[in-house]
Amino acid sequence: MTHLAPMIHLSHALLPVRPPxxxxxxxxxxxxxxxxxxxxxxxxxxxxxxxxxxxxxxxxxxxxxxxxxxxxxxxxxxxxxxxxxxxxxxxxxxxxxxxxxxxxxxxxxxxxxxxxxxxxxxxxxxxxxxxxxxxxxxxxxxxxxxxxxxxxxxxxSDWAYEGGAFRLADAMGWALAAAAESARRVEDGTGHRLLSDAVRALPVDDEIPSRPQALRDYARYSHYDDWLTNPLPGPAxxxxxxxxxxxxxxxxxxxxxxxxxxxxxxxxxxxxxxxxxxxxxxxxxxxxxxxxxxxxxxxxxxxxxxxxxxxxxxxxxxxxxxxxxxxxxxxxxxxxxxxxxxxxxxxxPSVSPAAAALHLASDGLANRQGGRLAVEPPDLEALDVVVHDPRCPVPSVGGHAMPSSAGRCDRAAVDRRHDVAVYTSLPLEEPLILAGRVALDLWVEADAPSFDVSAVLSVVRPDGQVLALTQGHARVEPGDPTRPLTIGMRAACATLAPGSALRLSLAGSCFPAYPVNPGTGAEPGETRRVDALPITLLIHSGPDRPSRLRLAAGMA
Incomplete structure (x- = not known):
């Protein structure tokens, strides 16, 4: 029931305002x-x-x-x-x-x-x-x-972690800003300056990228360690x-x-x-x-x-x-x-669930932009191999995971990297409307106990721009099911024009939005840069392991 307050003025004329x-x-x-x-x-x-x-x-x-x-x-x-x-x-x-x-x-x-x-x-x-x-x-x-x-x-799941991965850039930036304010309140000028400077240039290149020196030195001002060391949902x-x-x-x-x-x-x-x-x-x-x-x-x-x-x-x-x-x-x-x-x-009337499917298909060269998104499931099994090198992780480009640079940045250059598997549909002949949730069912495995999968869905415009529509991220810990691995990719709303195509991009990192996975199963706050190992991802598609993208889609 909607409550209406008594004695309310209905006039739309602007009123004078008292001093605060x-x-x-x-x-x-x-x-x-x-x-x-x-x-x-x-x-x-x-x-x-x-x-x-x-x-x-x-x-x-x-x-x-x-x-x-x-x-x-x-x-x-x-x-x-x-x-x-x-x-x-x-x-x-x-x-x-x-x-x-x-x-x-x-x-x-x-x-x-x-x-x-x-x-x-x-x-x-x-x-x-x-x-x-x-x-x-x-x-x-x-x-x-x-x-x-x-x-x-x-x-x-909205502030600290996404898909089991710590929201590094988002959580760190906010924790540093909050800690700087706490330092200001007690007139700690040095702490305030160091923490404020770190907000402007996140110290993700420290020896321990997920727990930089500034936050270790001024942990008394911050909740950050509590969030970083509690990686599972629960009563807290x-x-x-x-x-x-x-x-x-x-x-x-x-x-x-x-x-x-x-x-x-x-x-x-x-x-x-x-x-x-x-x-x-x-x-x-x-x-x-x-x-x-x-x-x-x-x-x-x-x-x-x-x-x-x-x-x-x-x-x-x-x-x-x-x-x-x-x-x-x-x-x-x-x-x-x-x-x-x-x-x-x-x-x-509501946000539509993910339903219609596009199937991943490949000739084994998706990391050379040879993967396909197809309406019909492929007849043949395929295997794409992607090697994640922690010395040069796939960067975060636009999207939602980096608040300071969020938006629809052209990611064409990122998709040309050899550590990114790319699956692209045929150009559309008629307009296509996406309006609702998106999810990915991915058959994937790795040669490490733990690994990450970053998934980005983009529109490829006729002029060659590749603009992200939505993305998702998952951290796979030892023993987690991956047959298939379901990655929630948020929701999207876009009318794709004729000549445009859909593209799914998969990688083993999205840094610094999320920590680089060392491959060992160690927690981010305990992982030094020197500890991270290369990880090989095996991405399957085909009749027996049907990797597929699910969307809420219809013709315009």
């Missing part, structure tokens, strides 16, 4: 949390928008959102709060550990502020998005709507993750999720939407655009302009849910996906 006030609250365990308050300079009561951020409340996450004054002028009380241990708030910052209780306390407090109508919505991206989920898990009565962006759903991760809290989560809160094709946490965003939509209790909507975790992603020349911003998407949602302005019927479909090739938007 710094206000504080106490959590249930006595910790002081500081916030800045923005509200209309007018009589009446207004819904509250609460942003709980780990990035410093004075910044207000203006890298992605309009300044809070913009929302206040449109009839909202806006509260921007430093979470525990960040900004000027008291306490120690331990990612996600206190956000459930602190978030619920903050919602109840915000609902009681001067000018508040008693109804609260939350917004924010990344960590601030997860803070919304965790507050919702505590079911505070004043919470009516949330709009998490680029947030994910499970800390283990569940205690931090909204996914595990779904059964007790408030069912009457409207949810708008905003995701990006180049956001590391997209898979969890899709899972969260499916889980909440299945409950059918409150409005739930998903919008996925060509964004990355740090903002609009790098797009190729000729990409369409005029993309909506996050404010333009979430303000009408809050107006509908918190003010009763407009109707839920005029917001588009439950799922809206941006087509990265055509630039159009597709409104769908």
């Amino acid at each position: 006030e710094t206000v504080s609250m106490r959590t249930r365990d006595g910790i002081r949390l500081d916030a800045d308050l923005y509200r209309p300079d007018a009589a009446g009561t207004w819904p509250v928008l609460l942003l709980r951020t780990a990035c410093g409340r004075r910044v207000c996450e203006t890298s992605h959102y309009a300044h809070p004054r913009w929302y206040a002028a449109r009839g909202y009380v806006v509260v921007v709060q430093d979470v525990r241990g960040r900004g000027t708030s008291d306490g120690r910052f331990r990612p996600f550990e206190a956000e459930r209780e602190d978030g619920a306390d903050a919602v109840a407090w915000a609902a009681s502020l001067p000018g508040s109508s008693g109804s609260v919505g939350m917004y924010g991206r990344g960590y601030a998005g997860m803070a919304q989920w965790l507050a919702m898990a505590e079911a505070p009565s004043a919470l009516r709507a949330i709009a998490p962006a680029f947030a994910g759903w499970d800390v283990y 991760w569940d205690a931090l993750s909204p996914r595990a809290m779904l059964p007790g989560m408030a069912a009457d809160v409207a949810v708008l999720q905003l995701g990006g094709w180049y956001d590391p946490r997209l898979a969890g965003i899709l899972d969260a939407h499916e889980a909440l939509a299945a409950r059918g209790r409150a409005p739930v909507r998903l919008v996925v655009g060509p964004w990355g975790a740090v903002g609009p992603a790098a797009l190729p020349d000729g990409a369409p302009d005029g993309l909506p911003d996050l404010d333009g998407l979430q303000l009408p949602w809050f107006d509908r849910v918190l003010k009763g302005e407009g109707s839920m019927a005029d917001r588009g479909g439950p799922v809206r996906l941006h087509d990265v090739e055509s630039g159009r938007w597709h409104d769908l």
Whole structure:
């Protein structure tokens, strides 16, 4: 049920805004949390928008959102709060550990502020998005709507690991930035400088690439070692993750999720939407655009302009849910996906599962771009051999796994490497629409106890550009099944023009997005550069070992 707050002003005229006030609250365990308050300079009561951020409340996450004054002028009380241990708030910052209780306390407090109508919505991206989920898990009565962006759903599989491989560049960059802020709070100038410098140039060339000296020296400021040394899902991760809290989560809160094709946490965003939509209790909507975790992603020349911003998407949602302005019927479909090739938007009832298959086929020279993606399964068995050399790993190029360089970079040069197996379809005769999930069933083995497989699905345009559509990664540990190895490759939405082709690229590394696998089964935090060994991958295809790519596809 959607709740409408009483005494809400329906006027769209911009309102004057009072100067910001710094206000504080106490959590249930006595910790002081500081916030800045923005509200209309007018009589009446207004819904509250609460942003709980780990990035410093004075910044207000203006890298992605309009300044809070913009929302206040449109009839909202806006509260921007430093979470525990960040900004000027008291306490120690331990990612996600206190956000459930602190978030619920903050919602109840915000609902009681001067000018508040008693109804609260939350917004924010990344960590601030997860803070919304965790507050919702505590079911505070004043919470009516949330709009998490680029947030994910499970800390283990969306923030720390992917396919069993540590998210090296993503997790390290965030840990260094968080540690630098902790050093700043205690006026450790040397630590702050060294950690901040490391954020700008990740120290992945250290003797132990996954545990560089900067993070060893300043481990007291960081959660990084806890994540690096806990490579399996389990209770410790569940205690931090909204996914595990779904059964007790408030069912009457409207949810708008905003995701990006180049956001590391997209898979969890899709899972969260499916889980909440299945409950059918409150409005739930998903919008996925060509964004990355740090903002609009790098797009190729000729990409369409005029993309909506996050404010333009979430303000009408809050107006509908918190003010009763407009109707839920005029917001588009439950799922809206941006087509990265055509630039159009597709409104769908749900995200389609991976179903239709393209089969891998080869003459044994896929690492010379001789592999094929075929509609019909091949008649003959084939074996492609790829040698991964740890001295020169296949680099991360675009996609979602490197937040600082996310997007659709041309990877044609990478596909020409001899340590990359390439399977390409025939050029299309008619337009083909991909809109939904993608997965790979791969029959693969190696001459080492442990190995990695990086899989990238791209469109090959008629002009020769090779632009990634989606990717996946898997770390195979000793004893893991590989008959076949199923790799989730996230989702994609693209209309492929006639003359274009689909391409699947397979490699034994994607560095520094993920650590180089040493081949020994040793943990990344214990692996020195000198320990890594060459690994030979054997990729099978054919009737007895049918490697295949599964997609949600249809003719335009």
